[in-house]
Amino acid sequence: MPLGARELLVFMLQLGLLLGLAVLLGRLAARLRMPAIVGELTVGVLLGPSVLHHVAPGLKFTQLHLLDAVGQVGVLLLVAITGIQLDFGLVRRRGATAAKVSVAGLVVPLALGVAAGYLLPASLLTEGTSVTVFALFLGVATCVSAIPVIAKTLTDMKLLHRDVGQLCLTAGMVDDAFGWFMLSIVSAMATTGVRTGQIVLSLVYLVALVPFALWVGRPLVRWTMRAATRSAEPGPAVAAAVVLVLLAAAGTHALGLEAILGAFVCGALIGRSGHADAAWLAPLRTVVLSVLAPLFFASAGLRMDLTLLARPDVLAASGVVLGVAIVGKFLGAWLGARLSRLGGWEAFALGAGMNARGVIEVIVAMVGLRVGIIDTAMYTIVIVVAIVTSLMAPPILRVAMRRVELTAEENLRRAEHDELVEPVRRT
Numbered sequence: 001m002p003l004g005a006r007e008l009l010v011f012m013l014q015l016g017l018l019l020g021l022a023v024l025l026g027r028l029a030a031r032l033r034m035p036a037i038v039g040e041l042t043v044g045v046l047l048g049p050s051v052l053h054h055v056a057p058g059l060k061f062t063q064l065h066l067l068d069a070v071g072q073v074g075v076l077l078l079v080a081i082t083g084i085q086l087d088f089g090l091v092r093r094r095g096a097t098a099a100k101v102s103v104a105g106l107v108v109p110l111a112l113g114v115a116a117g118y119l120l121p122a123s124l125l126t127e128g129t130s131v132t133v134f135a136l137f138l139g140v141a142t143c144v145s146a147i148p149v150i151a152k153t154l155t156d157m158k159l160l161h162r163d164v165g166q167l168c169l170t171a172g173m174v175d176d177a178f179g180w181f182m183l184s185i186v187s188a189m190a191t192t193g194v195r196t197g198q199i200v201l202s203l204v205y206l207v208a209l210v211p212f213a214l215w216v217g218r219p220l221v222r223w224t225m226r227a228a229t230r231s232a233e234p235g236p237a238v239a240a241a242v243v244l245v246l247l248a249a250a251g252t253h254a255l256g257l258e259a260i261l262g263a264f265v266c267g268a269l270i271g272r273s274g275h276a277d278a279a280w281l282a283p284l285r286t287v288v289l290s291v292l293a294p295l296f297f298a299s300a301g302l303r304m305d306l307t308l309l310a311r312p313d314v315l316a317a318s319g320v321v322l323g324v325a326i327v328g329k330f331l332g333a334w335l336g337a338r339l340s341r342l343g344g345w346e347a348f349a350l351g352a353g354m355n356a357r358g359v360i361e362v363i364v365a366m367v368g369l370r371v372g373i374i375d376t377a378m379y380t381i382v383i384v385v386a387i388v389t390s391l392m393a394p395p396i397l398r399v400a401m402r403r404v405e406l407t408a409e410e411n412l413r414r415a416e417h418d419e420l421v422e423p424v425r426r427t
Helices: 005-031 036-047 062-086 088-119 132-145 148-156 165-192 198-229 237-254 261-272 278-302 305-309 312-338 342-355 358-370 376-401 409-427
Strands: none
Touching: 005 036, 005 062, 005 278, 005 358, 005 376, 005 409, 036 062, 036 148, 036 278, 036 358, 036 376, 062 148, 088 132, 088 148, 088 278, 088 312, 088 342, 132 312, 132 358, 132 376, 148 165, 148 305, 148 342, 165 198, 165 261, 165 312, 165 342, 165 358, 198 237, 237 261, 237 278, 261 358, 278 358, 312 342, 312 376, 342 376
């Protein structure tokens, strides 16, 4: 049924208001040396139950389902861009050290998050959600890292050429990939129930997804992108990439897994197709990062209700979850780094860098809310964790890296980077 004239008018006004304010507050946050996501989420906080509903109860967003639909497309493309930009060569080069950091940085916060999920009061569980599913979801929420936030932080602080920066990115890639797989399993458990047969079937689908992506998906993506990039214009390549991502997302969704997983895997295949050059990727990045992503984060903020933190049980739970998330990631990354014989300050810096959860945590929270694993109170807690950990990373990294000596290899890497950047500046 098509939208009526009034509904269409309201939708366009709400969409324009959200995007305009998200861009403005996102840029303001960036000027204040904070992640843009903080400003974008703040828009939703101001216009949602946290503020506007109390100041003017009659004013509220009435087209949330349409905003969610636009936001979901943005999330799928944002995750796909993350997959496109994965540097698998970096993973191979940093090999053993990255493996220890990423595994410890996953296992420790995952275990602590699951334990916290079992210990939190039953009042925070949604009706019909088992404690096991809730605990596993909380484990996933506390073990993920946010590659976009980490990369932006390291770039702004000029730490990408440092060993710590390289390790942060590499271990974060592994953590993100594992997070999407785990989120698919937990979502499947939430929608089909904790039944052994369904869980086994979901695991079978996950295991089969890898060879299918390599043997069928990779040649199909390579052929499609090769044909699309023959054009001198970036339009066909952008359109082809978007079609592939949406179809891959639909495929994993049809299997009962998360659509985000399909988008991530497809993005990784596009990135390794040999046709993911900057000429056509730039327009896609611009639209996604400047329009669709801010809209998603602003609409995500509309779901938050900070007034719920006035409830003693919610406030106590937020402190516990935040503490578990911070301590778990710091401890895990620190242990992995020390096992690799890195110095104490390097280990501390790795913990700070990987602790930034930003974008990924918000997506995880939205998925949990959508499939009914968490309610508004728990959703608000998870978003608070995303914001606080992202704000913590830069100052702690700054303090730790002042005490880490610059090596000859890092100096060489910085020189190579400067040689690449300078010609671009001169032109």
